[in-house]
Amino acid sequence: MRRAAALILAAALGVATAALAAPDAAWTWRLPAWLPPPVVPADNPMSVAKVNLGRHLFYDKRLSVDGSMSCASCHEQARAFSDGRGTPTGVTDEAHPRNSMSLANVAYLPVLTWANPLLTRLEHQALIPVFGESPVEMGMVGREAELFARLAADPAYPPRFRAAFPETAGRIDLGSITKALAAFQRTLISADSPYDRYRYGGQADAISPAAKRGEALFFSERLECFHCHGGVHLTDNLVHSRKPFAEYAFHNTGLHDRDGKGAYPPDNTGLIEHTGRPEDMGRFRTPSLRNVELTAPYMHDGSIATLEETIAHYAAGGRRRSPLTSEFLPGFTLSAQETQDLIAFLRALTDRRFIEDPRFADPWPADTAR
Numbered sequence: 001m002r003r004a005a006a007l008i009l010a011a012a013l014g015v016a017t018a019a020l021a022a023p024d025a026a027w028t029w030r031l032p033a034w035l036p037p038p039v040v041p042a043d044n045p046m047s048v049a050k051v052n053l054g055r056h057l058f059y060d061k062r063l064s065v066d067g068s069m070s071c072a073s074c075h076e077q078a079r080a081f082s083d084g085r086g087t088p089t090g091v092t093d094e095a096h097p098r099n100s101m102s103l104a105n106v107a108y109l110p111v112l113t114w115a116n117p118l119l120t121r122l123e124h125q126a127l128i129p130v131f132g133e134s135p136v137e138m139g140m141v142g143r144e145a146e147l148f149a150r151l152a153a154d155p156a157y158p159p160r161f162r163a164a165f166p167e168t169a170g171r172i173d174l175g176s177i178t179k180a181l182a183a184f185q186r187t188l189i190s191a192d193s194p195y196d197r198y199r200y201g202g203q204a205d206a207i208s209p210a211a212k213r214g215e216a217l218f219f220s221e222r223l224e225c226f227h228c229h230g231g232v233h234l235t236d237n238l239v240h241s242r243k244p245f246a247e248y249a250f251h252n253t254g255l256h257d258r259d260g261k262g263a264y265p266p267d268n269t270g271l272i273e274h275t276g277r278p279e280d281m282g283r284f285r286t287p288s289l290r291n292v293e294l295t296a297p298y299m300h301d302g303s304i305a306t307l308e309e310t311i312a313h314y315a316a317g318g319r320r321r322s323p324l325t326s327e328f329l330p331g332f333t334l335s336a337q338e339t340q341d342l343i344a345f346l347r348a349l350t351d352r353r354f355i356e357d358p359r360f361a362d363p364w365p366a367d368t369a370r
Contacts, residue, residue: 027051030045031316035191035232038107044123044179046186051162052363054184056068057177058158060110062150063130065139066091071129071181074100074137077360081293081350096248097135097268099302101287104354107186109237111249114284114300122182127174147173190290190354195345200232207348214345217338219313225314227328234289244323250283253320254325255299262322268301281324293350307343309355 003326004089007105013055027046029037046367058071076087081103083229088096097109103240111117112125119125129137140147149156151172162178195215198206207215219226228251237249256264264270264282271280284300298304304313313319317331334342353361 001228007272029189030288031189031192031194032200035189037210038186038189041121041123044182046183047164049160050165050180050183051187053160053164054180055360056156057181057365059128059364062154063138063140063147065143069138072124072362074129075103077292077357078355080104080190080294082295084296086297088137090135091139092136094135096137096301099297102291103185103188104187104190104290104351105233105288106188108233108290109235111237111285115250116274117271118248118274121255122176122185124177126181126185147177147200147297151177188354188360190351192291192353193349193351195348196351198348207345210344211348212342212345213338214341214343217334217342218345223332224328224330225340227285228326229289237286237288243363249285250280251286251326251328252282252322252324253284253299253313254321254329255301255303256282258321260322270300279324281320283324286292289346289349291350291354293347294355306337307346311339311342329358 028046044050057076060068061070061073068091074083076083077187079102083100085100087098088100090096099112106112106122107249110120112119112122113128119128130147131138131141133141153159157172159226160172161172161176164175165171168176170176194206195211197203217223217225219230230236231238235249252262252270256262258264262281269281271283272278287295292298293307296306298307298310300317311334312327315332317329318325321329
């Protein structure tokens, strides 16, 4: 982790990260009228060439030390760019303590991981899986020069880097790799679920009567779901910067209480790891519920297998309630029909066009060694 932090600092040198700009004119966002484009950093404007390069890098297993993993290994398009496992393992078979989050609409989110409030730029976050040490994921720490040489040796890559980064004559380095990956990830926008067409597109018949009843339950004070999963992106991880991190976006959902005071497993303590505040024990970032049907298992540790079990968890007010459990988990009672209505609503959040969009698919031919 220290190594990855140093790389983040190196990648950021000389970059005015606070400056923001509209997307480059060479890139056209395909968005519905009700959804504004995401903010793009001034130092990494969008372009077709850059997105194309990032897409190839995202699916390239040569970014891992033994050629066994790519970014897509833990972020599969068919699963809304999650991976279907409780927690992933890296090239050394070391288990990651946290579930792989979906990348759908990640461009709109100000905090990018389960518990680190400081990782707010996709360009910096990309360094963690490739070069991180705790845990090891793709295992390239200390082997940056080897990675650059691997990519340079592929005849397809130098022209792609030159097209994407003409200002540096296509230099292959940490900055160009992470900027290209970030540009591609910013295009992973999901906004065409049946619920989107119903709620924002005015198509009254886009969702079923059961899903409409489920929507009413979801946004009711009785269930409290909307307090953490509201808005267009169905997460409160949008306004955290207006108050201290603990006030928005991070919540203790009652999964653990090891000592009667709310202690979580020592390798998975949440926001407290970064703030040192005792009240932040067990607080993790609110994930978006877009495509939630596809992103099982659930919770930061992947410990809940199904939507039915997740609803039961919240109905009970948490699995291990403690004084630190969020006030938004009061518990509730649902009939069998209401549970099915709520699930119908959650399934209406699935964007099939997003998971089948060829623009986001693996661009490498099946017989390509990479």
